[in-house]
Amino acid sequence: MLVAAPQTVAAWTRFRQEFADAAPEQRREMLRQRANQSRTTDLQMIGRAGLGHVGGDLSVLDILTTLFFAVLRVDPEKPDWADRDRLVLSKGHNAGALYTTLAAAGFFAEDELETFAGPLSALNGHPNRTKVPGVETNTGPLGHGLPIGVGMAVAAEMSGSARQVYVVLGDGELQEGSNWEAAMTAGHRQLTNLTAVVDRNRLQQGARTEETSALDPLDDKWRAFGWDVVELDGHDHLALLAAFTAPRGRRPVCIIANTTKGRGVSFMEDRVEWHHKVPSAEQISLATAELAR
């Protein structure tokens, strides 16, 4: 099991304090810069490893950054704290985005990212909770995160804890029926401590979701299963923050976060081939320059 990096945790703690005190536009800029740093780290990590799921990593990073740097009640030095909020990355193939975010928050040393996908690394191509602090459950096969999140939300409710449970889902992943079993259960039980975030980038591995097995009208589907639905720009950090912190109604909340796969790198954006293509060194330096703007 990896261990926390105290200096990075201190920096993360300062960031959260400064963020709390900052004006809205300053907050937006803080999260934008933080997310783009993670994007750069992620690209370098994938380039070094020679594998990864770059497109979805880039689309989900604003969601993960907003959660870890502005929303989640977690303590990177106490990853087992019982009353922490839970973040389940159901789209486990975007482990790279989770690893870079967790490392930036100090859950483990950023140097560790250099081992990504290497022999005996704690950082497998899909996340493993027994090796990586901050990972709540092992994901990878799609359609697993929401049922587990439902169990976590039921547990929080039963034990009278105020902790919140967030499940980040891919949109293509919603073609798995198990999500809808869990959505039905959560709606039935009115789990107000459960939030599903759909990274709606409209691309799956081989094609557009709507050309493969259409998901729209996606908002109506969630409403019909008993959820409140918020649709927003999944790269607008303040919109995400507002949705995560809004007063809760009597139903679980689904945030449909409209995103762009490959976000932030012009030649990757909305291109299906960048699902898991590995960028060349030259492409990484071009991308890094774009993300530094």
Place this chain on the structure above:
Amino acid sequence: MNAAVDSPPQTYDCRVAFAEELIALARTDERIVAVCNDSVGSSNLVAFAREFPDRLINVGIAEQTMVGVGAGLALSGYIPFVCGAAPFLTGRALEQIKADVAYSQSPVVLCGMSPGMAYGELGPTHHSIEDLSWLRAIAGLGIVVPADPAQTRAAVRWAAGAATPVFLRIGRFKVPAVTPENQPFTFGVADTLREGSDVTVMATGTMVSRALQAADEAAQEGVSMRVLNMSTIAPLDEDAVRRAMRETGAIITVEEATTTGGLGAAVAAVVTSERVPVPMRILGVRREFAPTGDTAFLLEHFGLTAADIRAAALSITRTDA
């Protein structure tokens, strides 16, 4: 034979002992909860639901979600007993068992109710004979098959404190008592129910009482049969297998499950890895779908009676000696 003395022994549905023990444990440990897939009745959870209405999470007919919810509860400090008919729990939710429970090391107690061919006439869709093969292939998952009500109670008690992923196979087909009351369950250790020197029968679940009966019958024909209750299928008690090889020179395994990968396959892997293997027979369900019939008929159809075990013992000791 004297009919008055030979009246059939009393037999038990192990789900009753399971439910009683679960309720007893839940009274003293608030972390214990039950999760089910609409199977409140068939998992014998009616009394549990009456006493602990808020601690029975019925997700509806949704096995994948049932297991995922169990994992979420376990990862939040609860001790979930996830109960469903064994064919659906293991078949429909196999990937959840692998990823959410075993690989994630979430301490869920998976309770496969009415396994084997307990739902005889309902047919192969409702039989759970593949479960031992499927689950034995998954790392990090304990597989426990209690042989009777007393062992069911002990296994439930053990599982509640085990803090490790485990599958309990809870029988519905009525079996006689074969283990002493109040004997603690020892995970991973085979119980010697009968000593013997000519052949060892390693039996599990519904087959244990039949093995004991076969031992009585074989003794009359001069064959000394050791009977082991293999209540843990994984991890296998490999030492017990090696002792059986060394001390009895022949092994028969018997299980109400397919012979493709369950107890027999596990034992055979140990036997064949020794420099000098011993003769072995694997009794179980052939790799074919069962015809229509009740459980007793089907056990006979697939050669899983005491007479079949006795015949295997006589054959292995006489022809392979």
